[in-house]
Amino acid sequence: MQPALLLPSGQILNGSRVNDIQTSQALRHTTSLARDDDFPARLTLAGVTLLLTLVHVGLAALWIGAMAYSLFVAQPAVARTQPDPVRAEEYYREFATGNRWRVVAIIAALAASGGGLVMVASGRSATWWLLIGAKTALLAVGAGIFWWVSWRGWPRRIFALPAEIPAEQARFRRVALALMAVVGLAFVLGVVAAHP
Numbered sequence: 001m002q003p004a005l006l007l008p009s010g011q012i013l014n015g016s017r018v019n020d021i022q023t024s025q026a027l028r029h030t031t032s033l034a035r036d037d038d039f040p041a042r043l044t045l046a047g048v049t050l051l052l053t054l055v056h057v058g059l060a061a062l063w064i065g066a067m068a069y070s071l072f073v074a075q076p077a078v079a080r081t082q083p084d085p086v087r088a089e090e091y092y093r094e095f096a097t098g099n100r101w102r103v104v105a106i107i108a109a110l111a112a113s114g115g116g117l118v119m120v121a122s123g124r125s126a127t128w129w130l131l132i133g134a135k136t137a138l139l140a141v142g143a144g145i146f147w148w149v150s151w152r153g154w155p156r157r158i159f160a161l162p163a164e165i166p167a168e169q170a171r172f173r174r175v176a177l178a179l180m181a182v183v184g185l186a187f188v189l190g191v192v193a194a195h196p
């Protein structure tokens, strides 16, 4: 529809006068939009998209926020109050206990809600698909890093000799920073994709 059809009667657009017939055509068109049979379906789609976005972004924020709190608040506090790395290790171990399946659940739900958002999207550009592909790859890399930390790194750290503990702690910190960078980049790419 031409924009001129939505103008009130008597207005000038590109030198032509919009007459009463055009105005009534515009009104008929607007009314038919409101009675559009697809309206409930579009409303449902908008609701599902909103829900998926809330879950997706909420989980992303939760994951990044939890990592940031651990790395920049909790762990430095432990190091300050317990400067002996071997004694501090007890606290780090306690922090890590029971988190494996919570993080696995966050990763799975992020992938599922992201997949859902792909399914409800339509008519997206090649750049959009590139960004979503990159996010998917980053999540896979993040999941791989987490798998290493939880299934390889921690069993080794638990059996480390006291002399090996400072090096283990430093290595875990580097790996955690790398994981945060990967997940943070996925976050940025998501926002770029959603707000081009």
Ligand code: HEM
Binding pocket: 053, 056, 057, 059, 060, 061, 063, 110, 111, 112, 113, 114, 115, 117, 118, 121, 132, 135, 136, 138, 139, 183, 184, 186, 187, 188, 189, 190, 191, 193, 194, 195
């Ligand atoms: C399998 C992996 C993933 C897929 C398939 C995926 C897919 C999507 C899709 C389709 C959107 C909507 C874009 C749009 O509305 O145009 C989105 C948005 C977003 N994603 Fe992901 N995503 C994945 C992983 C991640 C990860 C790991 C993070 C960060 C931890 C993340 C953070 C975000 C954010 C922040 C948005 C922006 C939402 C908004 O501003 O409305 N995503 N994602």
